[in-house]
Amino acid sequence: MSQLHPVVAEVTARVAARSERTRRAYLDRMAAAASDKPTRTALPCSNLAHGFAACGVEDKLTLRGATKPGVAIVSAYNDMLSAHQPFLEFPAWLKSAVREAGGVAQFAGGVPAMCDGITQGRTGMELSLFSREVIAMATGVALSHEMFDAALLLGVCDKIVPGLLIGALAFGHLPAILVPAGPMASGLPNKEKARIRQLFAEGRATREDLLEAEAASYHSPGTCTFYGTANSNQLVVEVMGLHLPGASFVQPGTPLRRALTEHAGRRAVELSGGGEHTPLAQIVDEKSVVNGVVALLATGGSTNHTLHLPAIAAAAGIKLTWDDFDDLSAVTPLLSRVYPNGSADINHFHAAGGVQFLVGELLDAGLLHPDVRTVAGPGLDRYRQQPFLDGDQLVWRDGATRSLDTDVLRGVAEPFAPDGGLRLLQGNLGRAVIKVSAVAPEHRVVLAPARVFTSQADFTAAFRAGELDQDVVVVLRNQGPRANGMPELHGLTPALGVLMDRGHRVALLTDGRMSGASGKIPAAIQLTPEAAAGGPLSLVRDGDVVRVDAERGTVEVLVPDAELAGRTAVDGPAADADWVGTGRELFAVLRRGVGPADRGATVFGTLSGQDTGDTVDAGGSAPVADPSEAAVASASLMPTQGR
The missing domain is CATH 3.50.30.80 (IlvD/EDD C-terminal domain-like)
Structure with missing residues (x-):
């Protein structure tokens, strides 16, 4: 096993030291909330009857008992946004898989999902960051019924994944798996899209030219294929051990996507009890947070995560700062070039070796903590493996050990740049x-x-x-x-x-x-x-x-x-009285209570004992x-x- 890089070790140690009080308080709360029996067994009979009234006969019998787990499905589905439209079919698949594994899954709640691509430049965009807090609260509402022993969190895009994770961390005594939907197929090449956008800005292309290019870029169900916040979300949470290995960039509408989704349901049952019991609070720790930062830096990911990762960490009682990003960036080589950092898209990255190659390279260089808990089991080595279908059977095999396209993805020995490219300015x-x-x-x-x-x-x-x-x-x-x-x-x-x-x-x-x-x-x-x-x-x-x-x-x-x-x-x-229209007045209380950007621009910092x-x-x-x-x-x- 490679020796951990001294800067990664030092940053992790100081994160743990500065977080000692808040992390301990968080873990104590989670321990107090945990139970060695299904959570619903503590409910009075009338409450429990309300909780399973709409279930079928078989599921009712299971939930009346005191041995089998209940699993919550919390989804950001809507059919306006391409990234979330595939989630329409997921609950039925998950319910069936959980039932086969011996549990009962219920659709516990939906959360909003807004698209920054649609609201860009419009007043609706002023709700975007605050939607993360709303999603976190909606996740909390969904999980508050005390019917559940694990959670499946369905989301992809910008504020949605951080919001789901922040909300679920308030119930960190439960296991939780993030379930992605995958990217759309590649469309108009990114260089051509950027060229037409710039021509339009100069007045040398018409609106119809621009619309045609944009429609050829964003053209089908699935996540947008550039490496913005949505795809950064997927990569970061996979390296944090919150996705099944290799789940991030499998396209929707494929047999492998369905097989991974169904396995997430079975895995939630396995994690909810017995010797494999692994609550979310034990996965999101100081080491996994640092792993997430390193993965972001090694791929030139979205700067939005300098807001989201500190906010997620704070929800787990961990204090992550921009200084930590800066110091880790200095020693993390840039291993990928995906638009806007290059011309390739996320499908090209995946085909070149993707997350599995990246994790292997970073582990071998001592830049990731290997000794972490994940939804796939102990240790990050499991994330070197890639999922395949062997007939109808889902299996994992070792991923690529060399890049299949060095214009898109490289090893530590020949990086695109010696550092991660994200820097702190003061x-x-x-x-x-x-x-x-x-x-x-x-x-x-x-x-x-x-x-x-x-x-x-x-x-x-x-x-x-x-x-x-x-x-x-x-x-x-x-x-x-x-x-x-x-x-x-x-x-x-x-x-x-x-x-x-x-x-x-x-x-x-x-x-x-x-x-x-x-x-x-x-x-x-x-x-x-x-x-x-x-x-x-x-x-x-x-x-x-x-x-x-x-x-x-x-x-x-x-x-x-x-x-x-x-x-x-x-x-x-603008004064509150002028910050109206497009629903903005509904969010004024969040605007007044939000903390500074270098603390995640969140209203939740104090909930984990951290003063924003x-x-x-x-x-x-x-x-x-x-x-x-x-x-x-x-x-x-x-x-x-x-x-």
């Missing part, structure tokens, strides 16, 4: 993250005048008017979680790409999100403290010189500290002042040296 504007896995080295340092906007529409108008045809750092503020729910901003990418292609030095600086779609543009994102919380970004003016330096790890405005501290903000976020306002340094020492309440102090932060 300076007198606060802290941000930047993904450079698709940014050419010559574009990773930008020093240019700022042009400040507070909406995507204003930016687009300025671009079309020719006002940005120069070296520029586009500052888009009041896009953080407290301001407007932190919508994704990857609609900016085509126009910024045009400016770069014209030979200008271009960067984006924002307290909003860019997901996995920042591509070739250096984008310092999720800046915290956000402008709406009084962060220094609220003080930047047009013409101020801003430096975004991904090499040194700095983000700063070149304005003297005294001058910056003497300024007042000239614009602010605490900032813990890389070494796990005592908390320092809440940056969102100390904007003036933040303005005087000195830039820190990066790598």
